[in-house]
Amino acid sequence: MPAMLLEVDRVNEPVDDLTAKLRRYHDWFGLLAPKADPAREKAARGAAVHDFRLWSRIYPATGREGYVPVAFVFTGKTAEQRESRMRRLEQAACGYFAGAPYPWAGFTAVDYHQAVPVVVAELERIIADPAGAAGKVWRRLGREEWQTPGEALDNPDGERLYLMQWKEAHRRREEREAAEREAQRPVCTQCGTGFTDERRQQTTRSSWPGEWDGLCGPCAQEAADRARAERVARCEAEESAAREAAEAEVKKGRGLFGRRR
Template identity: 70%
Template sequence: MKQTWKPTHTRKKEVLKALGIFQRATAEHLWRMLRPGDSHDRITRDTLNALKDDGKVRVETRLESNHQLWVLTERGHKEAKQLLPGNVRVSSLRKLEFDDDGEPITGEGYDEHAAAVTMTAAVLTGAGYGTPLSWQTEIAHRLPYGYTQYADLTMRAPDAGVPAMLLEVDRVNEPVDDLVAKLRRYTDWFELLAPKADKDRERVARAFGGARVHDLRLWSRIYPATGREGYVPVAFVFTGKTKAQRASRMRRLEQDARTYFAGTEYAGGGITAVDYHQAVPVVVTELERITADPDGAAGKVWRRLGRNEWQTLTEALDNPDGDRLYVVQAEQARKRQKEREAAAREAQRPVCRRCGAKFTDDRWDSIRHHPAQQHRELCEPCLHEHWEQVQAEQAARRQAEEAAAREAAEADAKKGRGLFGRRR
């Protein structure tokens, strides 16, 4: 079906709101973010030009890639403020400045890193991870030792299975040690106690493990529950240089930052599940990999550090080797322990000295609870048989004694009758 290249009121509002959040963007950024279903960015460019005619946007500069960089005018900035919800932070206005000759000064300060940050938000939004309103840039995470860790992006996309995620964009130009330091500082921030939180309760909760400790920490007051074990996930999005250089960088980050994402072992034999409750889930991807995949950011373009396979984002954030596996393995361990205890108990079960049969539980309990009872070596049936035999023997003896007594009495009676008969 042929697309109609006509800017609409809805599309204009979308562009104004997106620029209100991200401040500066190219037509490609806005196309991938707002209308990924379009076959290319032509209608987005037409929309920008229509807004330019309305005096609401302007071209600030042209990038090395030859893309035009668009920003809001004062009029467009005011309208964007009205369109955006009150809880969304609106970016500052990029005012048009002039030189001494009255010529507009070309915008500066928008480097390739900023372009990669906006592109990251664009491809994720286009893949269904939230909307432009789901994003915030340069969110501060203040630490008690005087450092503030800023996240390039924060995303909230609960409908896509990612309630919150922090993103760092790297153009393969920062030392890996700096990336590891970011994870260390994020971990420090995640472990901060919430105001008025009970330190003793936090220590107890930490000792027992599990998710209860997070209720006492600052991050749970700012970000929504993740729905998974661990802290808010952190994503590193790499771009630039060569594929081999990006792959090498991901491997080095994985090696050096393991202490922050690897989790800890659960206690108990036979348990291979990992306790991720005090760990930062870290995923990595590449902008080049995302844009080359037919499914974009919704495809298998994410890798969880500590794993080898590429997965979808929700698969990468999931913990099949975490609590769910622990519940199964712990139950299996309890079952095996019961079996071992049962086997050990069975090995001690007494055997009847008469018939060789093993004692029943009731018979075994009986001889344990009544150690003075007779015939402890006999099982229940043999014991009954023994007592029946004893009773039969006793009855036979009584009968024999009674018969003997009767015979003696009869003999005495006969003797008596004989004497009296002779006297008569």
């Protein structure tokens, strides 16, 4: 880990004092850096907010959500007293390390970006473990299991889970919207086939209803071809009738002229 703030406790301070330390850490992490724009900091979301904070000018990036982690190492007294102390600190300081739920229904991920990751250990446990401080001797406040430092500071329920849940929510929304669009898809009044997206756009492009807007593409094409053929046949019939009428007039004229002679 790039940095960690360490507090050693011999089980001789009031838990309220330990909680006050975490409160001061949390408040200090919220301080703006010199010349930082408060409006931009307020508008920032997620990890971007830390770019405007003083702590990011002093400590390296943690590589995880949240502020620089704080570790409490307890030693002395009995194991029961140390355990009780850790539990009381966990209850009293929850508001500083627990993170915040994302404000969307169905999301179980936790936003740790403005939380102080707090891990606790016992010096006696560290000494007894062959791996020392690198072993499973740390417990993240808010969890039950003892883990390695990296495991304890990891956030499997944080941003990674949020991105997975966001993608899943986005997929479900697209499916729901597609189902709604499908339910509203027009159906051909002639053959009962649903309109294609292209045909649907064609029929809704104009505010004026078209002659065959109730028909799907193939049926509309057939209707158009049939209407065109009928117009051609009608025109040909009219031309033929006009030609026959003209020829009849010519014959009639010739007959009248012949009688006068």
